[in-house]
Amino acid sequence: MRARHRELHRSNRVGWLRAAVLGANDGIVSVAGLVVGVAASGASHNTVLLSGVAGLVAGAMSMAAGEYVSVQSQADTEKADLRQEKQELAEDPHTELAELAHIYVRRGLTPALAHQVAEQLTAHDALGAHARDELGITDTLRARPVQAAMASAAAFTVGALIPLAAVLLVPTKNVGVATIAVTLASLFVSGALAAYAGGAPLLRGALRVGFWGAMAMAASHLIGNLFDVRV
Structure with missing residues (x-):
């Protein structure tokens, strides 16, 4: 028996x-x-410390809400397109079949083979064929609002705990420098991990994330120095 061929894809x-x-x-x-x-x-x-904790709670909730609303809008659009396609299949199946065959012709099939493929896919799952090949909607890439919201909120919380740990463990006079150092190190690591998970070059991902993080902290440090409030 032939060994089963396994492929690792990251699009899912x-x-x-x-x-x-x-x-x-x-x-x-x-x-x-x-x-x-x-x-x-x-x-x-x-x-x-209190400012950091407040930022963590507010940020996690904001990220969850933002991701959910954004991805839910995408999901609503997909559902509307699928309803429209379902109606068109019911009202004019012949035109929809020709449309599907034309898509396959543009992808390189001969007209005869494209028509045969379109007929067989339509008989198997007409809506699924149009969703995938006409609308670009697949199960792998379909919008999942709850999953996106939970992933975003959980990841925000984990990320926010890193600078908070620096605040807790380092003396007050060194908090700024320690937070910057720890944050830059964690950003390089997170950028590299994200690049690895997505199959991209590690160094490029690490440098990209680290650079913009450094710019954000530099701007915040400048604003803080401008006020110089002693509490």
Whole structure:
């Protein structure tokens, strides 16, 4: 017996990977920027910590809500397109069959073979064939709002805990520097992990995430210094 051939594809991770990467990086950068900015203003250790915790809670809820609303809009659009396609199949199946065959002709099949393929796929699952080949809707890439919201909120929380750990473990006078160092290191790691999960070059992913995180913290530190409030 021939050994079963296994292939590793990463496209089935797109739904949760994008939300998780966005959530983790946003958690790290947002809370780190908040902590660095408040610490640079001269605030007390408790104020810096409280600001970070508030940023974590508000950010996680915001990420979950934003992802859910965004992906749900995509899901609503997909459902509307599928309803329209279902109606068109019921009202004018011959035109829909010709439309499907024309799609396969544009992809390289001969007209005769394209028509034969369209007939067989229509007999098997007409709506599924049109959803996949005409609308580009597949089970793998279909919008999943709840999954995206949960992945984003959980990843944001995990990411935000990193700069908060620096606040808890480092003396007040060194909080800013320690948070920046820990945050940059974690951003390089998260960028590399995201690149690995998506099959992209590790170094490029790490540098891209680290660069923008550094820019965000630099801007926050500058704003904090401008106010110089002693609490």
